[in-house]
Structures are given as structure tokens and as C-alpha cells.
Amino acid sequence: MRLAVLYGHAVLIRGDRAAGVRVASNGRLPADPMALLEQWDRLRVLEASLPDEAYDIEVDPDALGAPVPRPRQVFAVALNYPPHAAEAGFTPPEEPLVFTKFPTCLAGPRTTVELPEGKVDWEAELVAVIGRHTHRASEERAWEAVAGLTVGQDLSERVSQLQGKPAQFSLGKSFPGFGPTGPVVVTPDEFDDPDDLEITGLLNGEVVQHDRTKSMIFPVPELVARLSAVVPLLPGDLVFAGTPAGVGNRMNPPRYLTPGDELVTRIEGIGEIRQHFTAVPRRDAP
Ligand code: ZN
Numbered sequence: 001m002r003l004a005v006l007y008g009h010a011v012l013i014r015g016d017r018a019a020g021v022r023v024a025s026n027g028r029l030p031a032d033p034m035a036l037l038e039q040w041d042r043l044r045v046l047e048a049s050l051p052d053e054a055y056d057i058e059v060d061p062d063a064l065g066a067p068v069p070r071p072r073q074v075f076a077v078a079l080n081y082p083p084h085a086a087e088a089g090f091t092p093p094e095e096p097l098v099f100t101k102f103p104t105c106l107a108g109p110r111t112t113v114e115l116p117e118g119k120v121d122w123e124a125e126l127v128a129v130i131g132r133h134t135h136r137a138s139e140e141r142a143w144e145a146v147a148g149l150t151v152g153q154d155l156s157e158r159v160s161q162l163q164g165k166p167a168q169f170s171l172g173k174s175f176p177g178f179g180p181t182g183p184v185v186v187t188p189d190e191f192d193d194p195d196d197l198e199i200t201g202l203l204n205g206e207v208v209q210h211d212r213t214k215s216m217i218f219p220v221p222e223l224v225a226r227l228s229a230v231v232p233l234l235p236g237d238l239v240f241a242g243t244p245a246g247v248g249n250r251m252n253p254p255r256y257l258t259p260g261d262e263l264v265t266r267i268e269g270i271g272e273i274r275q276h277f278t279a280v281p282r283r284d285a286p
Pocket residue numbers: 076077078123125154240242243
């Protein structure tokens with residue numbers, strides 16, 4: 001099953017066409033994606049019963065929004081791919097290194113991002129969407145807690161991210177537009193192996209990041225188990241699962257996003273998101 005948000009309403013996607021969830025369910029399920037995530041099992045029953053004719057809306061990719069626009073909790077994980085840990089100068093961590101992206105930074109799959117002052121970098125990431133209330137999940141059953149997977153960018157302003165001692169990650173990763181996601185949430189059963197997906201980041205058409213999610217030190221089920229050992233996870237919560245090697249601040253010389261750049265992030269079986277970057281209009285102090 002593939003779920004998206006089109007013109008602000010939850011839709012199911014089949015091929016390049018969409019079915020509005022509220023209309024297709026005769027009003028029994030809500031158009032609000034956050035309310036819908038509370039009724040994931042009923043949505044799956046609806047989707048299984050829908051004929052192709054129900055998919056009567058053509059999808060305009062520019063009209064897609066964040067598939068999960070208002071999660072209550074957003075987790076993100078640092079240094080979860082060994083080559084990225086190595087390029088950052090660290091040995092692979094023994095515990096997940098967890099921070100947050102504050103939810104106001106979330107955005108849809110095709111956006112223009114204003115570059116704040118500083119050094120803005122890219123991080124292509126798999127994002128897991130929680131589908132049910134989950135506390136103290138076992139790793140073996142953790143996939144049952146996951147509604148689906150989507151594509152994300154953990155955009156990061158490195159000066160504010162790294163200036164403290166110890167550094168604190170969350171603010172520098174939460175400027176407006178710094179959490180683009182989409183284009184769809186894909187349920188785990190749609191993949192041959194949801195633990196092994198090709199992930200690619202392209203800057204102006206050049207591949208800068210490329211790996212497979214099976215390289216992750218803490219795969220999605222282990223992240224769900226370890227996070228939920230402490231925090232009850234709620235429907236719609238997001239887990240940004242970490243980035244492969246190839247971020248800009250570890251290049252020699254370092255490279256950062258500049259106005260006019262185009263960043264494409266792609267994950268096998270899900271799709272791609274596309275960000276353009278512009279300068280922030282200067283505001284003089286009053
Ligand atoms: Zn990240």
C-alpha cells in the first residue's frame with residue numbers, strides 16, 4: 001500500500017493515480033492524514049477492497065505534501081552507516097545516537113528551501129513512519145509497529161549543529177524546510193526486503209551519496225526496539241534512520257549547498273524527493 005497527501009488530503013496511490021481516502025471509504029475514514037494514521041488497520045482493509053476504478057485522480061507531483069505533516073515525535077539517528085561514521089572521524093557507535101528534528105521543519109517532497117546563514121549540508125535518509133502505539137517492542141516484532149517507509153532529507157546547518165561543546169544537533173537541523181519527506185509512505189510488505197533498499201543522493205545530477213540500507217548499524221527494527229524501550233512511540237512518529245557517507249562537510253574541500261542547487265534523494269521502491277535552494281532575503285534590523 002502506498003499512502004500520500006495530495007492537496008492536503010490523504011490519498012491512496014496506485015500507479016500514477018490516486019484515490020481520496022475519505023471519498024473511497026464513504027466518509028468512514030478521515031481525509032486528515034494524522035487522524036488516518038490512528039486507523040491504520042482499517043485503512044489496509046479499505047485498500048485491499050478498492051478496485052482500480054476508484055483511483056480517479058491524476059497525481060500532480062507538485063501537489064503532494066509531507067505524507068505525515070504533523071508527527072508528535074521526530075527521532076533522528078547520527079552515524080548509523082559505518083562509512084559515514086568513519087568519514088566523520090568516529091568509530092561506529094555502540095548505542096544509537098538520537099536527536100530530534102523539531103516538527104515545524106517538515107515539508108513535502110518538492111520544495112524550495114531558503115538557505116539560512118551558515119553552512120547547509122545534505123543527508124539522504126530512510127524515514128520510518130510509526131503505525132501504532134508501541135512501547136517496549138521486541139526487535140523481532142518491531143516491523144509490526146511500522147506503518148511504512150518514506151524518503152527524507154536531514155538538512156543540517158553545520159555551524160550551529162557543531163558549535164557547542166558538547167555539540168547539540170537538533171536546532172541546526174530544524175530550520176524551516178529542513179525536513180522534506182515523501183513522496184509516499186510505502187508499507188513494509190511492498191518490498192522484497194525492507195531492510196535492504198538502495199539509497200541515493202544527487203546534487204545537481206551528480207551522485208554524492210550511494211549505499212544500501214542494509215549497511216545501517218542499527219536497522220529499523222532495532223531502532224524501534226531501542227527507542228520504544230524508553231519512549232512510547234505514537235502513530236505518525238517519524239524515525240530518520242541516519243545517512244550514508246558522502247555528506248558535504250566531510251568532502252575535501254568541504255562543499256555546502258548554495259542558491260540554485262538542486263538536491264534529489266531517491267530510495268528504491270519508494271520514489272524521490274527534490275529540493276531547490278535559494279538565498280534568504282536579507283532582513284535589516286528595525
Ligand atoms: Zn541525519
